[in-house]
Amino acid sequence: MSLTIVGSVAFDTIETPFGRTERTIGGAGSYISLAASYFNTKPNVISVVGDDFPQEYFEMLKKHEIDTKGIQIKKGCKSFFWSGRYHNDMNSRTSLVTELNVLADFDPIIPEEYQNVDFLMLGNLLPSVQSTVIERLNKRPKLIVLDTMNFWMDTMLSELKNTISKVDILTINDEEARQLSGEYSLVKAAKKIMSMGPKYLIIKKGEHGALLFDKNEIFFAPALPLADVFDPTGAGDSFAGGFIGYLTNSNDISFNNMKNAVIMGSAMASFTVEKFGTIKLQNLSKNEIYERVQKFINLVKFDYKPGTGL
Amino acid sequence: MSLTIVGSVAFDTIETPFGRTERTIGGAGSYISLAASYFNTKPNVISVVGDDFPQEYFEMLKKHEIDTKGIQIKKGCKSFFWSGRYHNDMNSRTSLVTELNVLADFDPIIPEEYQNVDFLMLGNLLPSVQSTVIERLNKRPKLIVLDTMNFWMDTMLSELKNTISKVDILTINDEEARQLSGEYSLVKAAKKIMSMGPKYLIIKKGEHGALLFDKNEIFFAPALPLADVFDPTGAGDSFAGGFIGYLTNSNDISFNNMKNAVIMGSAMASFTVEKFGTIKLQNLSKNEIYERVQKFINLVKFDYKPGTGL
Numbered sequence: 172m173s174l175t176i177v178g179s180v181a182f183d184t185i186e187t188p189f190g191r192t193e194r195t196i197g198g199a200g201s202y203i204s205l206a207a208s209y210f211n212t213k214p215n216v217i218s219v220v221g222d223d224f225p226q227e228y229f230e231m232l233k234k235h236e237i238d239t240k241g242i243q244i245k246k247g248c249k250s251f252f253w254s255g256r257y258h259n260d261m262n263s264r265t266s267l268v269t270e271l272n273v274l275a276d277f278d279p280i281i282p283e284e285y286q287n288v289d290f291l292m293l294g295n296l297l298p299s300v301q302s303t304v305i306e307r308l309n310k311r312p313k314l315i316v317l318d319t320m321n322f323w324m325d326t327m328l329s330e331l332k333n334t335i336s337k338v339d340i341l342t343i344n345d346e347e348a349r350q351l352s353g354e355y356s357l358v359k360a361a362k363k364i365m366s367m368g369p370k371y372l373i374i375k376k377g378e379h380g381a382l383l384f385d386k387n388e389i390f391f392a393p394a395l396p397l398a399d400v401f402d403p404t405g406a407g408d409s410f411a412g413g414f415i416g417y418l419t420n421s422n423d424i425s426f427n428n429m430k431n432a433v434i435m436g437s438a439m440a441s442f443t444v445e446k447f448g449t450i451k452l453q454n455l456s457k458n459e460i461y462e463r464v465q466k467f468i469n470l471v472k473f474d475y476k477p478g479t480g481l
Numbered sequence: 482m483s484l485t486i487v488g489s490v491a492f493d494t495i496e497t498p499f500g501r502t503e504r505t506i507g508g509a510g511s512y513i514s515l516a517a518s519y520f521n522t523k524p525n526v527i528s529v530v531g532d533d534f535p536q537e538y539f540e541m542l543k544k545h546e547i548d549t550k551g552i553q554i555k556k557g558c559k560s561f562f563w564s565g566r567y568h569n570d571m572n573s574r575t576s577l578v579t580e581l582n583v584l585a586d587f588d589p590i591i592p593e594e595y596q597n598v599d600f601l602m603l604g605n606l607l608p609s610v611q612s613t614v615i616e617r618l619n620k621r622p623k624l625i626v627l628d629t630m631n632f633w634m635d636t637m638l639s640e641l642k643n644t645i646s647k648v649d650i651l652t653i654n655d656e657e658a659r660q661l662s663g664e665y666s667l668v669k670a671a672k673k674i675m676s677m678g679p680k681y682l683i684i685k686k687g688e689h690g691a692l693l694f695d696k697n698e699i700f701f702a703p704a705l706p707l708a709d710v711f712d713p714t715g716a717g718d719s720f721a722g723g724f725i726g727y728l729t730n731s732n733d734i735s736f737n738n739m740k741n742a743v744i745m746g747s748a749m750a751s752f753t754v755e756k757f758g759t760i761k762l763q764n765l766s767k768n769e770i771y772e773r774v775q776k777f778i779n780l781v782k783f784d785y786k787p788g789t790g791l
Contacts, residue, residue, distance in 0.1 A: 209791055210790065210791055211791065259665070260665055261665075355569070355570055355571075356706075356707065356708050356709065356710070357706055358706045358707060358708040359708055376689065379686065379689040379690070380689075380690075380703070382706060388779075389706055389780060390780065390781075390783065391703045391706070391780045391781055392781075392783075393690070393701045393703065393781075396666075396667055396668045396692060396699055396701070397666065397668060398666050398668040398669055399666065400666070417790050420790060420791075421790060427783070427784060430782075430783035430784075430785075431783055431784070431785040431790070433783075434783060434785060435790060457791045460791060461787065461788055461791070464785065464787070465787060468785070468787070469698075470699060470700065470701045471700075471701055471702075471703075471781040472740075473700065473702075473737070473740035473741055473743075473744060474737060474740075474741070475740075475741040475744060475774065475778070477771065477774070477775060477778070478771055480520065480727050480730060480731060480741070480745060481519055481520055481521065481730075481767045481770060481771070
């Protein structure tokens with residue numbers, strides 16, 4: 172099946188207690204497409220960069236069979252740039268610089284070859300841009316997944332709700348689920364959010380795992396307890412890439428198969444945080460991924476015989 | 482197998498956003514023994530109360546086949562009293578009143594019938610009192626589980642470390658694990674804490690589940706996502722009671738069986754928080770518990786076939 176990913180391709184400068192990287196490749200579109208590329212998906216990417224974006228990064232993406240013709244290159248303009256510093260607990264960060272540059276007036280153009288796509292992953296971006304992509308597709312994809320963040324809830328809630336109403340699956344973190352719904356209980360929050368349109372909701376809880384909801388059922392995927400987290404940047408996007416990559420490759424959008432996809436997403440996120448930026452995600456083998464998924468299986472496996480013990 | 486529980490039996494006054502209860506039965510010894518009582522354990526309790534403690538509470542404990550002859554009644558003295566208020570998120574609380582009363586000079590006397598016990602559960606108490614119980618047993622139990630809290634890390638760390646060195650399993654929460662070890666990563670924290678003596682460590686993460694560690698392996702048990710949490714008081718103690726109750730009844734202290742025990746503990750904790758104080762824990766049926774455990778099984782079950790998807 173075919174997969175199109177919409178998301179920023181950008182420069183990141185990241186400081187963590189373990190070190191610093193300067194202007195390396197980042198952005199939701201980069202992390203999502205790299206993670207999804209391991210699932211034999213040859214993903215299309217819709218994005219925009221300036222002409223400061225080096226050819227070697229395009230080559231790296233192409234090496235992963237990522238189709239970059241949907242990445243517009245704006246002459247005389249600068250790419251999106253973000254700089255942030257993580258604090259000692261790695262759970263909180265300060266944004267130091269956010270330069271929208273080419274993203275400020277991003278008009279998502281869909282190459283003809285990307286039409287009739289089966290799976291659409293909308294990475295975190297301006298909600299109106301995400302909506303525009305859906306509108307510009309000749310045919311509604313089989314599955315649309317939307318990622319977003321609290322910034323859009325603070326600044327353009329009604330546009331965001333409009334976009335949310337058009338998608339099948341929404342992925343947000345626990346604080347964002349609470350903000351969007353006004354409910355503290357994630358069970359109640361999920362009910363409210365699914366009444367806004369999406370049939371499914373994924374709540375990402377970082378080191379505490381992820382919850383997948385449909386109207387009747389809840390699935391919980393743990394996060395892998397790690398000795399060292401070097402850089403949390405892109406963990407949520409890597410999760411999204413593993414999730415949509417697995418679904419695209421299996422072409423099975425049943426709730427049961429989405430559970431597997433959530434585990435795959437969690438596995439891809441667990442790799443990303445082990446090195447700076449996209450480094451780990453650029454250099455994985457199938458065996459490494461299979462071994463990592465086995466760790467998730469073992470982590471929650473127990474052999475209790477129902478109806479015994481009391 | 483026989484089980485002895487050491488822990489406070491006390492009065493609690495609790496305020497939550499959902500209401501208030503006045504001087505109802507509380508204390509680690511109450512929650513642990515009630516939770517453990519469902520596992521056919523007829524637990525012994527070592528504790529102390531004042532003569533203000535009503536006979537009806539003793540009758541309630543006896544109805545659950547809890548042996549109360551190890552609960553000393555101090556004439557002319559008052560029982561331990563705690564009062565607290567939970568905030569809107571139910572994850573933080575303020576202690577309003579803590580009156581040690583009879584606990585201030587608690588000398589744990591072990592009835593002759595409690596000697597040669599197989600399983601010993603030391604609920605949160607002064608570390609020196611917990612140590613004294615171990616010393617006063619003629620024979621070391623097959624398994625000793627210790628619960629404690631940050632208060633003792635702040636005020637009497639060396640006594641606490643001495644007690645920790647004598648037990649098989651320590652249960653603490655994630656913040657306490659970080660404080661005790663000086664490590665932020667729970668994987669590193671667990672390694673350090675197990676080097677202090679315990680062969681196993683359980684890290685309780687409240688609404689985020691619980692981790693069970695031995696030297697080589699990690700098991701993760703989720704918490705059940707609940708629509709309503711009325712009162713978190715006693716959740717950790719109910720967890721401990723379900724855990725030790727299941728182990729005692731099955732008489733199997735392998736790591737694999739401890740995984741089942743962690744699930745049972747999580748199930749018992751999930752009941753406790755649904756009503757005020759011990760109310761829910763006083764009135765459970767075996768069927769309710771089996772159904773609850775099935776929810777935990779379903780919550781993390783997925784049918785991924787290893788080596789597929791990429």
